[in-house]
Amino acid sequence: xISGGDxxxxxxxxxxxxxxxxxxxxxxxxxxxxxxxxxxxPLRFTDILALASQPRGTLHRQLGHLVEEGLLExxxxxxxxxxxxxxxxxxxxWARNEFRLIAAPHLAAxxxxxxxxxxxxxxxxxxxxxLDKVEGHQxxxxxxxxxxxxxxxxxxxxxxxxxxxxxxKLRELLPSLRFNRxxxxxxxxxxTLLTEIGDIVSAGHAYDREEHExxxxxxxxxxxxxxxxxxxxxxxxxxxxxxSMELLHEWAVPVQxxxxxxxxxxxxxxxxxx
Amino acid sequence: xISGGDxxxxxxxxxxxxxxxxxxxxxxxxxxxxxxxxxxxPLRFTDILALASQPRGTLHRQLGHLVEEGLLExxxxxxxxxxxxxxxxxxxxWARNEFRLIAAPHLAAxxxxxxxxxxxxxxxxxxxxxLDKVEGHQxxxxxxxxxxxxxxxxxxxxxxxxxxxxxxKLRELLPSLRFNRxxxxxxxxxxTLLTEIGDIVSAGHAYDREEHExxxxxxxxxxxxxxxxxxxxxxxxxxxxxxSMELLHEWAVPVQxxxxxxxxxxxxxxxxxx
DNA sequence: CTGTAAATTCCATTATTTGGAACTTAATTT
DNA sequence: AAATTAAGTTCCAAATAATGGAATTTACAG
Numbered sequence: 001x002i003s004g005g006d007x008x009x010x011x012x013x014x015x016x017x018x019x020x021x022x023x024x025x026x027x028x029x030x031x032x033x034x035x036x037x038x039x040x041x042p043l044r045f046t047d048i049l050a051l052a053s054q055p056r057g058t059l060h061r062q063l064g065h066l067v068e069e070g071l072l073e074x075x076x077x078x079x080x081x082x083x084x085x086x087x088x089x090x091x092x093x094w095a096r097n098e099f100r101l102i103a104a105p106h107l108a109a110x111x112x113x114x115x116x117x118x119x120x121x122x123x124x125x126x127x128x129x130x131l132d133k134v135e136g137h138q139x140x141x142x143x144x145x146x147x148x149x150x151x152x153x154x155x156x157x158x159x160x161x162x163x164x165x166x167x168x169k170l171r172e173l174l175p176s177l178r179f180n181r182x183x184x185x186x187x188x189x190x191x192t193l194l195t196e197i198g199d200i201v202s203a204g205h206a207y208d209r210e211e212h213e214x215x216x217x218x219x220x221x222x223x224x225x226x227x228x229x230x231x232x233x234x235x236x237x238x239x240x241x242x243x244s245m246e247l248l249h250e251w252a253v254p255v256q257x258x259x260x261x262x263x264x265x266x267x268x269x270x271x272x273x274x
Numbered sequence: 275x276i277s278g279g280d281x282x283x284x285x286x287x288x289x290x291x292x293x294x295x296x297x298x299x300x301x302x303x304x305x306x307x308x309x310x311x312x313x314x315x316p317l318r319f320t321d322i323l324a325l326a327s328q329p330r331g332t333l334h335r336q337l338g339h340l341v342e343e344g345l346l347e348x349x350x351x352x353x354x355x356x357x358x359x360x361x362x363x364x365x366x367x368w369a370r371n372e373f374r375l376i377a378a379p380h381l382a383a384x385x386x387x388x389x390x391x392x393x394x395x396x397x398x399x400x401x402x403x404x405l406d407k408v409e410g411h412q413x414x415x416x417x418x419x420x421x422x423x424x425x426x427x428x429x430x431x432x433x434x435x436x437x438x439x440x441x442x443k444l445r446e447l448l449p450s451l452r453f454n455r456x457x458x459x460x461x462x463x464x465x466t467l468l469t470e471i472g473d474i475v476s477a478g479h480a481y482d483r484e485e486h487e488x489x490x491x492x493x494x495x496x497x498x499x500x501x502x503x504x505x506x507x508x509x510x511x512x513x514x515x516x517x518s519m520e521l522l523h524e525w526a527v528p529v530q531x532x533x534x535x536x537x538x539x540x541x542x543x544x545x546x547x548x
Numbered sequence: 549c550t551g552t553a554a555a556t557t558c559c560a561t562t563a564t565t566t567g568g569a570a571c572t573t574a575a576t577t578t
Numbered sequence: 579a580a581a582t583t584a585a586g587t588t589c590c591a592a593a594t595a596a597t598g599g600a601a602t603t604t605a606c607a608g
Binding site: 320330331334352 | 556557563
């Protein structure tokens with residue numbers, strides 16, 4: 001792979017599929033698409049064959065269909081890579097997302113107040129999907145990770161989200177987590193995580209103490225709908241040398257205020273039920 | 275729809291499907307996904323039923339599978355909207371795109387030189403898909419349109435791309451274009467477009483004289499692989515009041531130089547064949 | 549309540565996918 | 579350059595999933 005050394009924590013939450021969905025042909029095709037898009041580099045047919053538990057003939061036709069539809073592409077060396085049609089689908093998914101549209105001005109305000117990168121994310125299964133960010137015009141920048149799925153147990157937004165998850169849902173989710181030690185301070189067990197979640201519930205905000213990426217800290221607050229069918233969070237993130245824990249502690253207030261404003265507006269625009 | 279008034283030319287190149295692909299079940303599912311993602315607002319079951327030429331039962335199961343897979347979502351009112359899994363797929367497609375990775379530093383340099391928004395796009399069928407942009411920190415900003423498919427006949431990058439398309443491919447493509455008069459200066463016939471393409475071939479760069487969006491001008495240069503299997507372009511875009519045609523004419527040189535540098539690096543990194 | 553439209557479920561028929569094997573093509577070794 | 583091996587592609591009867599018309603249930607309006 002060519003890959004300039006510009007991206008940091010990309011491609012994180014690998015195929016923790018969990019429930020085997022009953023979606024017929026589509027499910028099998030999407031599993032193959034996942035394999036190729038989540039790989040670090042273009043894959044040859046045989047590579048995919050080894051990863052997918054499918055017979056040759058079947059896989060060959062599936063890949064052919066995915067390529068034909070533009071969901072995958074074949075590079076000059078005959079290897080399979082993500083296709084550009086995915087971008088077209090996603091740009092609309094993003095542009096129209098109502099949560100993102102409602103939150104955008106509040107994120108901008110929070111960024112003006114702190115001068116650091118602001119992230120907006122939603123909880124999907126055990127992953128946080130980043131929906132938006134407002135970047136600081138500072139020399140140290142994190143690479144865009146909009147759309148990226150990151151684990152919930154080692155990100156500020158993730159832990160904030162877990163803190164408002166109903167108890168039964170949390171009990172369900174915890175055992176399914178596969179802890180990956182990204183840094184020395186990453187949670188590696190449900191116990192320590194659960195303890196911290198207790199603290200987050202009472203504080204109303206969560207910290208990421210370089211748990212996902214060394215040298216990166218953040219403070220986050222949860223955002224949720226009344227019936228908890230929708231759960232996400234907002235955070236301020238930056239390099240540890242600039243963001244002391246004291247500073248993060250101060251910022252907990254504006255971050256929580258921002259989350260509150262977004263929730264208020266959601267209630268008005270999307271109705272109070274959810 | 276809620277829709278803040280922030281986006282300009284979004285969701286352009288609507289379902290100009292063209293060739294009916296033979297991709298079995300996947301093709302039918304993707305056609306439905308296209309319908310929903312390309313709509314301006316969430317669609318109810320009956321709305322989709324009217325648009326898709328499918329029987330009730332079939333469509334119902336297809337939508338169910340798409341939702342189950344996270345490609346679509348059902349909102350509070352039971353309407354279908356694009357799903358967040360699309361974002362996850364796309365973020366990887368984008369992050370790993372080699373053309374984009376190679377071009378990125380050159381786009382940044384061109385932006386420093388001009389101070390205006392720089393776009394990178396590739397030709398896919400009769401659409402330009404925007405792969406990257408570097409935005410000007412100016413009061414008037416165009417909304418992000420990375421991943422958006424725009425028509426080739428009324429965008430700078432599109433017309434630049436057409437100018438390096440092999441003659442036979444161009445002859446094939448022209449009749450399939452469905453001209454949509456976005457502004458008074460949009461091309462509405464193949465003849466006038468073909469005439470301009472002739473000029474672009476000799477000049478080496480293309481202008482967009484407010485043809486896609488009123489008040490927006492640009493100058494673009496084509497980027498192509500030796501065998502023309504890959505065609506795209508780079509452009510500098512901005513509001514007409516700031517970008518006189520004279521200024522754009524001056525910028526044609528740095529834009530073409532940028533395109534040249536990107537092509538040189540592609541030849542080195544991806545091999546000369548393509 | 550009642551009537552109407554929308555959404556969902558059902559199931560025999562039909563079409564597509566499946567998967568093992570044979571085959572072709574490309575790469576590597578002797 | 580021929581032989582060997584690996585990679586990729588095609589084939590087709592059997593298995594599986596998709597189809598679509600109609601019946602049923604649910605949501606909504608008068």
